[in-house]
Amino acid sequence: MFNDPPVSSQLQEYLDQNRERGREMLLPALLHTQKIHDFIPPASASAIGAALNVPLADIFGVIEFYSMLSSQPRAETSIRICTTPSCASQGSGELVLQTCQHLGVDIGEATRDGQYIVEEVECLGLCDHAPGVLVGDEMVGEATLEKIFIPGDHPRSQIYGDPLYLMARAGEIDPLSTEQFQEKGGFEGLKKVLRLPPEELIDMVTNSGLTGRGGAGFPTGLKWKSCAEVDRFPKYLVCNEDESEPGTFKDRALIEGDPFTIIEGMIIAAYAVGAGKGYLYIRGEYTHSHQVISQALEIAGREGFLGKDILGSGFDFEIELRSGAGAYICGEETALFESIEGKRGFPRVKPPFPTTHGLFNQPTVINNVETLANVALICKIGSEEYKKLGSEDSAGPRLFSISGDINLPGIYEITQPITLKDLIYEKAGGVRHGKELRAVLLGGAAGKFVAPDQLDVLLTTQGTREAGLSLGSGAVVVFDEDVDMKFVLHGLGHFFAHESCGKCYPCQLGTQRQAEILDRNLRGQALPGDIERLEDVIATMTDSSLCGLGQTAGSAIGSAIKICPEYFEIEEVSHG
Amino acid sequence: MAKDKTIQLTIDGKECRVPEGTTLLEAARSLDINIPVICLHEATTSEGLCRQCVVEVEGWGRLAPSCITPAEEGQVVLTESERVIRTRRTILEMLNASVDLSQSAALQAQMERYEVDPNRFPGAKKREREILDDNPFYIRDYSQCILCWRCVQACADDMQYTYALAIGGRGHDSHITTFFDVPIPESTCVFCGNCVGVCPTNALQGKTEYLLEKGLQHNEIRARRRQERQDKRRSS
C-alpha cells in the first residue's frame, strides 16, 4: 500500500501546542509534516485531524490542492524549475531535461536513494535571474546544472530609480536592524499617525490617491473606510505576499530588503481600521523571504513595535506569519482567507466583500506588500508630498518588475509618468543583444501583449486603460524577435490550466481547453476553427468566471490573437 | 429573507416585483422565465459553480450568476442575450468534451436547446476514470461527474455531517474522492445515499439500478451479491 510512518513526536508536540486553535492551523501543521517526512503520511493526517477537529476527507482535499504538499512520498530535496515564459524563454526547459538526465529520472520521479526529485513549477519570482530554480529551500538564479547542486548566493534584484522612496532602504541597510531602518526614516510614519485619530489617518490615505498595488488597483483609503465603519470585532489586517504573477518580483525584494517597512505599513493599516490581529501570508516558495520576515517580526515584537501598547500609543497589534503551499490562486484575497482558515484555496463569491466579511467571516482589510510600503511612505511625508509623485490618477511611486530579453532586468521605481517605450529603452537599456522587440507582456500572465508599435502607452492607470491595457502587478516581460511565441503562448496556457482552482466551470474547463489548443498550436497541429474556439473560450472565461484568475486567463492569449495572429495560423500539412 | 420591502426590476422586457433578497433566478421564475441551471439544487448550498445561469445586467461589465445574485431595484436584465447564449453554449461544449454526459437527460436537453456541437473540442482531455464498485450500495462512475459539488456538500454541512468525501486534485483534474482515495467502506461513509440522491447525473447510482440497467435480472443480482460476499470473506 502506501508508506505510513508513525506520527513523529515533533508533530505530536506541535499539535498539542496548537490544538485549541483548530482548523486554522491545518496548513501550518501540514507544511510541518511535509518538512519532516517529505510527504504527508496517512497516520500523520489522521493525528492532525483528531487534534484540530478537521474531517479526514477535508485534510486530504487540502493536501491535494497545494503543489507543495504531497500525499505520496517525494524526495528529500525538490528541484523546482520554473517553466513560466520569463524563465522558459531563457532555457529552463532544457535545464529540466538536463537535470533529469543527470539524475537518471523522469520529471516527478524521485531518485532511487530518495534524495532528489525534479518538478516543473510556475513563476518563482526569479524572473530577472532567469532561469530560476528552487532547490529545497535555496533559490538559484541564472541556474545551470552545476549551480543547482552548488547554489551560490541568494539572488537579489537590481533596483533602479532616482530618487528612491519605496526601495530607498532595500539593499542599503541590514534588513534586520531596526536602528538602521529608523536612521533612514523607518517608523517615522508610524510614530506620526499613532497620535492621530484613525479617521484622520484614513482621510490622509484617501487624499493621497493611493490605489492597491497587487493588481486590482482599488482605492486603499476607501477600502479602509468601509472596514473601519463596520461595528463588528475582531477585525483583521492581512498582508498579501502571495506574489505569484509571472514576471513579478518586487514584493520579494521589499520583504527581503526592507521587512520593517511592511511591518510598519501593517501596523498603520491595522490602527486605521481597528484590527487587533494581523496575518502576513507569504507564498510557500519564498523560503528566504519567509526567514527574513520571520526574524523581523520577532525583533519588532521584542523592541516594542508589535504587541501590546505599541510605542506607548495604547494600540495593541500582533502579526502572525503564514506560509502558502504552492497555489497562485491564493493571491486572490478571498482564496487567501480560505487558505489561512485551513481549506482549499477556493475564491468566494463577492458580495459580501472582505471589508465586512473577510477572514473568519470578520471585517478584514487585505493589502499588497507594495501598497503597505506606500502607506508607510504617505504617513512619513504626508499626502500632499506623496501626490507630487506619480500622476493624478496613479498617485505615488510605482514598482515595475522588468525581465526577459532586456539589458537591465530588475526593479524600477518610477515616480514620474513614463511610457512603456521609455521604460524599456530609456531606463532599462532596451532589448539586449541588439535584437528587435517582438512583444511586451504587460501585467503578467493575467495581462496583455503589447505590440512594438503600441509602446507609447503611458504607464498610469488611466493611460493603460485608454489603451485597453492594465498595469496589473507592474510586471513587464520583454520578448525579442527570436522568441518562440507559440512556445510562450503554450506556457501561458499551461500556467492557467495548472493554477485554476477548479471551482467554477468557465475557468476549470476553459483553461484546459485553451491549453489544449495552444498545445497543438505549438506542435504545428492547429485545426481549422481553433481561433474561433479560443475566442469562445476566452469570452466565456472573461464574462463568467467567478474570480480574477478565470476572468484574466484568456486575456494575454486574446491580445496575442489580435496583435500576432500569424502565430495561430494553421500550418500546411505535408503529404507523403 | 421575508422582508416586507419589495423591489421592482425588468427582466427580458417584463416588469416584476419581488421581495428584497430574491435572486435574479427566482425573480425570473416568477415571470415564468426558466433560466437553465446545472449545479443548483434546493437542498445544497448554491456556490455559483457552473455559471450556466448567467444573465446580462445592464451596466455590469461581466455576466451575473443569477442563482446567487440578489435582484436590485431598477435593474434591467436579459436572460438570453447573445453574450449569455455564447457562454451557455460554450460551457456545455467544454463540459461535454471532458465528461460523459450521455446518461444525463437534463444536460442532453440543454445541449439541444443551445445547439451545442458535441464535437466542438477535438483532442480534449477527457476525465475518464474506472467505475468504482467498492460497496454493496452504490457505484461511482466519475467519468460522468460534472463536479457540481453536491455530493460533497450533502455529505458535509448540507445534510449528513459525515464528511466522507473530498475534492482531490485541482483545476480540470479535480475529482471527488475519499481520504487518501481509500475504498468507500474504509471511509467514514455510512451509505445513507444522500449524495446519490442529489447527484444530477449517473456518476453516483444505486447499485441495484445500475445492474438492472446493464440487463441483469433480480435473481442474477442476488447471485452476484452472494459471490461478492464470499469473495470478501475469502480475502479477509
Added chain:
Amino acid sequence: MNEMAKTVRSTCPYCGVGCQVDLIIKENHITRVEAPFDVAPNYGRLCTKGRYGMDYVSHPSRLTYPMIRKDLGAKPRKPVGISGFRRASWDEALDLAAEKLAGIARENGGDALGTFCSAKATNEDNYLFQKFIRGVFGTNNIDHCSRLCHAASVAGLQITLGSSAMSNSIAEMKDLEVLLITGSNTSETHPVISTFLREAVVKNGAKLIVADPRQIEMTQFADIYLQHKSGTDVVLFQALAHVIVKEGLVDQGFLDNRVEGLEAYLPSLESYTPEYAEEICGVPAEQIRQAARLYGSAGAAAIYWGMGISQSVHGTDNAISLANLALLTGNIGRPGTGLNPLRGQNNVQGCSDSGGLPNVYPGYQLVSDPELRQKFEKYWGVELNPEPGLTTMEMVDAAEKGVIKGYYVMGENPMMSEPDLLHARHVMEELDFVLYQDIFMNETGEYADVILPAVSFAEKEGTFTNSDRRVQLIRKAILPPGEARADWDIIQDLALRVEDKLGKKQSVGFKFENSAQIWDEMAELTPPIQGITHERVEREDGVHWPCPTPDHPGTPYLFTESFPRGKGKLTSLEYQPSAELPDKEYPYILSTGRVLYHWHGGTMTRRSKLDDIYPEALVEIHPEDALNIKVASEDWVKLRSRRGEIEVKVLVTERSPQGLVFLPFHFAEAAANILTLDARDPQAKIPDYKVCAVAVEKR
C-alpha cells in the same frame, strides 16, 4: 422490458423518524428510493436502511401462503424451519386458528391467551387487533415491543407529566440552543434525526452535552461529554439537579405556576452532590457542574434519550430523573425544549396510540375507567374486561405457569428480543397453540402452529405515527407476493370466524372495506386524533396529534399551558444499583443494543443487502481489555453469562469503556439475549438490556 417506472410516496418502515420516501417501482420491484426535499420530517435526508434496505420486500423467502405445522399438537413444541410446515389454504389455516383460539377461550377464559401486536404494522392493523382481542375474547392481554423499549420512559413521563410521547418536534431540532443526549446512539439508531442535531451544533452554535458510557459518534460534536458508568444514570442526573438548585438556576416562575412537589423533592437532592456522583458514576465533579450550568442557564434546552435510559431495572427512575431537570428549569412547553424519548420502531408510537397496550384503549384511555370503558362497550356492542391485562414479560411468566395457553403473535419476534432467551424459548415449548402472522419466517415463527403470510409496508395502505406524533401515510406501491394479505384484512377474517365459533349473536364489527374506514372508527373513539382523517394526512403530508378537530392545525410541541395530569410532578428518587454487576467469575458488563445497518431481530435486514456490509455479529471491546483477553479484531471469543453462552467475533474499539463489552442483538447465530437477564423495572416491567455480567474468553 422497458416499462416506465412509477413513483409512490410512502413512509419508511424502519425507525421512528418516519422519513418520507418516494419508492421508484419497476416491474413490481423497488429499484430506487428517493426522498422529497420539501417534506417533513426528513426534507430529503435518508439513512442507509431507508435508502438501500427496502430490498427485503422482494426477498425470495417472503411468506406467500399460509402454513400449518406438520407435527401439530406434539409437545414440547420444537422450533422447526420452513420444512417443518405444510402449505394450507387460507380457509383451512384461518379455520384451524379460529378453532384453537376459540377453544382456549371457551375452556379457560380469554385471559388464557397472550397476544402481541406490532410496532411495525399500521395504526389500523393494531386498532383492529386490539378490538378483536378485547371485543371477542374479553381479555386485555395485549402488548407489543414497546414494553421492551420505551415502557420505562412512558411510565416515568406518566408519573411526572401524565404524558407518553416526545413532547417536541423534529422540526425544532436544527435550531436548538442547548441539548442533552443520553442513552441514545443517535447517529446509529435515529440517523436522520442525528443529522438535524448535528446541524444545530455545526450551523447554529448549539451546545451539546452527551451522557453515555460508550463513546458514541455524537460525542464528536459534544461540548461536554459525561462518560458515566452503566446503570448510574439516576445519580448523574440527580447531581445535575443538585447543582441547578444550589446555584439558583431553577426557573422559579415555572416552578410556582406549573409544578408541584417541590418541597418534598428538594431534600432528596441533598446527598446527590457532584462529588458523590463522581464517586459513583466516574465523571469528574467539575464536568458535572459545567453540564448543569450549561443546561440550567440556557434560554431553551432539550433532552433526547433512548434505550440507555429506558431499558434498565430502574428505567422509570431514569426517565423521572430527566423529567425533574426539565421541570426545575422550565425547559418544557416551548419550542427548542422538551422531554423527548426517541421512539424506535416506525410505528411504536402509533401502536401504543392505537391501544396495543394491556392497560389502555386507543388514546391511552384506561380500560379500568368505567366511563371510558362504557364508551367502547357502547360502540362495539359488547361488555369489556375492566382489568388491565398482562405485559409481555408477565405473559411469559403466565405461560410458564400454564395460565396462558396460547399466543397470537403479529409482526414481532420475541424469540430474539426477549431477555434470557433460552428460558423464553423454553417457555414457548409448552404452549397449546401459537398463531404467527408475519412477512417472513423468523425465530418466533419456528415455534408456530399456524403461519399466516402478511404484506409488507409497500403492499398496503394505512398510517404510521412517528416519534414526534406525526401521523403519516403508507401507500400500496407493489403487488404482494403470492397469497399474502394485509394484517387488518387477516384479523378481520379471523375475528369473524372466531365470533362464529364462539357462537356470538352479534359481531363486534369487522366489516371494513379499507384501512381509512378503520382509522375513522378509531378516531371517533379517540379525542386526540379526532381532527385527522386519511384524506387530511394526504393533503397535509402528515399531522401531529393532538389534533382534536378538523380545523385544529395539529400540535408540534406540547404542554404550553398545562400537563395532562395538571401540574408537573417533581419526584424524589433513590439510587439503586443494577441487578447483576460484574464479579470475579463474570468480570465484564455486557451492554446490548443496535448498529446502524441492522434492525432489531434482523428479520428484515438480514435479508437485505444491508447484511453485506455488516454480515456478522461483532462484540466491541476496549483495547486494554482486548490486550488482557489477548485478542485482536477479527478474533473469536466466547461470551458467557449465568444464562447461556455464545461465540462471536471481536471488534477492538475505544467506543467501549474499559470493563464493558457491547453486543448488537441482530444476529440469531450469536443472539445477545441468550446472555441477558430477565430483571425488570418494577413499574414499567421492562427488562434491563444494558447491564448484566459476562465472562469473555478467547475461543
